[in-house]
Amino acid sequence: MVSLDQLKEEVKKALSSGKVKYFIGYENIGSGWQVRPAFIRQPEDVDRLVWTPACFHNLVRFLHDEKRRRAREKNPDIRPVGLVVKGCDSRSINVLLQEKYIERNDVYIIGVSCELTGVINITKLNQHLNGLKPQKVLFGSKGTFKVIVDDREIEIEAPDILADRCLECPANFPVIADVILGEEIKRNPGNRYQSISAYEKMALDERWSFWQQQFSRCLRCYACRSVCPMCYCDECVADSIAYAVTAETTADEKAQKTRWVERNPELSENIFYHLVRAIHLAGRCVDCGECERVCPVEIPLRLLNKKMEKEAKELFGYEVGFDPAQPPLIACFRDNDPQDFIR
Amino acid sequence: MKRTGVFVCHCGINIAGTVDVKKVAAELAKHPGVVHAEDYVYMCSDPGQNLIIQAIKEKKLDSVVVACCSPTLHETTFRNATKKAGLNPYRCEIANIREQCSWVHREKSKATQKAISITRGVVEKVRRNESLEDVSVPVTKRALVIGGGIAGIQASLDIADAGYEVILVEKSPSIGGHMSQLSETFPTLDCSQCILTPKMVEVSKHPRIKLMTYSEVQEVSGYVGNFKVKILKKPTYVDPDKCTLCDECTKVCPIVVPNEFDMGLTGRRAIYIPFPQAIPASYTIDEKACPGMFDTAIACGKCADVCKPGAINFDMKPEIVEVDVGAIVVATGYDLYDKSMMAEYGYGQYPDVLDGLQFERLLSASGPTGGRILRPSDKKEPKEVVFIQCVGSRDPELHWPYCSKICCMYTAKHAMLYKHHVHDGQAYVFYIDIRSGGKNYEEFVHRAVEEDGVLYLRGKVSRVFEDNGKLIVWGVDTLTGKQIEIAADMVVLAMAIRPSKGMDELAKKLKIALDKDGFLAEAHPKLRPVESMTSGIFLAGAAQAPKDIPEAVGQASGAAAKAMAILSRDRLFHSPTVARVIRNLCTGCGMCVSVCPFEAISLKEGKAEVNEILCEGCGTCSASCLRNAIQVKNLTPHHIQEMIKACLGG
Incomplete structure (x- = not known):
């Protein structure tokens, strides 16, 4: 079991020694059981920290803000930022390291093991409780969750309410960290691509109409992009404001510049946006599942990214985010790479 | 204020x-910004080029599009014409309406x-082109x-x-190649070694x-005019300056391995000279065969004992030599096709089934x-x-x-000499x-x-068996x-010519x-x-395709002339359509x-930097960049987007 006291102790130690600039963990929202990211700046604030099955956020995303802040400030504080990461989150740190977006000493990592469980899916929890309101959601004994409802304790088997991504997770233990809490327990994720097996059985035209239907609902709120630990470009192609502006670009050229994607939620623009994002995440997405979780219209974005993950694995034997020294997928070329899918 | 001129070539009837x-010119004349459009029967002819020069001057064109054949053929022609008219040559672009249009379609309206x-x-591309x-x-x-x-x-x-x-x-211990192994050469039957040595x-x-000799190219970097090459000089373990060719060493060497020069028909010692006229005239110790070379050395050293001038040095080490060159000629020759693929002809099974060499x-x-x-089996005729x-x-x-290609002729020669x-x-x-x-070839076969x-x-x-x-x-x-059934005493197979072993590896190094x-x-x-696709690297001999001696020599002289054309110049010019980094978009990934x-990009202070001399403008970087932060000049995503838009009629 991950000890919350130990977590607090580690954070306190890091903050009071001045080793880290500030710490990002999780705290409860008000007196409820739900959780939000917590920015801990003072050692005495560590008591705000929690570690519960509702800590689904991938905090790595906040490193983008820190990087931009540093670029903005004249004399930035370059001490590392402390982060609490799960196995999946830690893989996204590895990808950022691969892409030289951050350096190892930009971040102080407290890794927490998901052991035999993971984080929950709120919809599944609500369905399971059938209208009852939980007061607390906690980790139970081996492989269960403990939910307090009406001052009663209910024990729920993890697979019943686990987030989909956790059911297919190949990394329940942090792959990179300065301190690790909890035990490394081997867990067999079963079929890592379970969630796409139904999709893969669809014919091409069925898939096309499936995605058309899904993307037609997109509001282009860009929540998926905002929450993604990999979407760190200062200028996203989806915004394309200055993409071809150079010293030599004339005012005339700027004036007639059009965008790759217009930000109006039309089907063709939506498809373009999502497909560009999927391609840009190929070989980079660690399946933290945050995009799908935050989508207000519940577009199954994990399906798209998971499919790309599987392609990269099957075609090129590429696993994302286990090794910070591994080159990015697009930069790996071997003469014997398969080519028969090029038509 | 865009003033583009469009010139449509008929290319005789190739395009027209x-x-x-006429319709293409008329439609383009209506395109916004096009102030001049005309067609002509052969744009690449002198009068055709003059039309362009004249129009640039008279209509004050700021960009030119020639709709004609592939840019690989006449881009330079028209860019030079543009330059002559006082316009930057990179303000001229080719629209390929021959290879990519007229030659591949039948229906005229479409x-x-x-x-x-x-x-x-x-047109949309060229008007966004920078003058470079x-x-x-x-x-x-x-x-x-x-x-x-x-x-x-x-x-x-x-x-x-x-x-x-x-x-x-040369990777083997002597120069001379396969020609040094040949007896007489067709169609004149003069002695191969006599003309080669x-x-x-x-x-x-x-x-x-x-x-x-006994050296291999290990690494090639750089570009035309400025290649950097690392050459591995393998140790021969014999100092050629001291060696007097007394041949005492081979008499005492206890190891016998198949002799490559005799195509395995005889043996040679672990210390050997490939053939008497070898250049350099010196011995080599085959480290794979010599027992003194293994870690578990049976301390042999017999050759060193009998070598009076003390030429043998077991401590010789492989050496890497780095050289700078301006041009490279690749003449790595051929090997015969692997005979083990020919089981039906009994090669390897029957000693009297031979290959041509x-x-x-x-x-x-x-x-x-001795001729x-x-x-080989019983030494009978x-x-x-x-x-x-x-x-x-x-x-x-x-x-x-x-x-x-060469087998018809050498088989006739073999049969004749037999x-x-x-x-x-x-x-x-x-x-x-x-x-x-070939000259006098037909007569030669008739003579046979x-x-x-x-x-x-x-x-x-179908089959050869004993x-x-x-x-x-x-x-x-x-x-x-x-x-037909023939009871023969010997069978000679004219094996297919293959590129020499290891050439694919070398090609990768040379890109x-x-x-x-x-x-x-x-x-x-x-x-x-005689040119490879990489500028500054030329091809000669059977490495490019099966060839006989006169063809190989002719191609070698051609490749030499091409190389000399580079070496004779003090400076070379390189296309400026290379990649450029847009620093504020680059995240330094x-x-x-x-x-x-081409190893043209490096990271400097967390941003990519392009070496313009090394860059060939291939655009691979641009395609891999998730942020459009690296773009090929005059072919940026913006150019491409506008081209697509114009093509789609937007």
């Missing part, structure tokens, strides 16, 4: 036959529409020749005679040729039998010899589809066709048939339709392409037959650095 060129779309796209200046690079006035066969020797001599330094690299000596004595060695005065034709042509060649189902040695013998040749195109009574049988051999001391050849004569059969690919099959095939 399928595309309504082809015309497509030609209009293509041209519109290029060529990148200038200094030239290292030295050439590297890889391969010391006749082609490499000829190229080296030609370049060195023109006054430039040459480094000739003077050239070998010339190489060794030439003041401007640095000969590096082995038969050459039997014919050669310096060969294992007498004797069966064969009275019936069957020659089989196209073994592995012209066989797309099982082996190689191409014709190995008859000269064994007057009462009979030579049979199984052939598919006789290909004897008419004067020497060689029996030519048109057909293939029966009662004879090699039974089962074949068919397709002219008479009869099955030059191979064709579908594994030979080096030339830049253009007709017009650039280094993806472009790792995908660049």
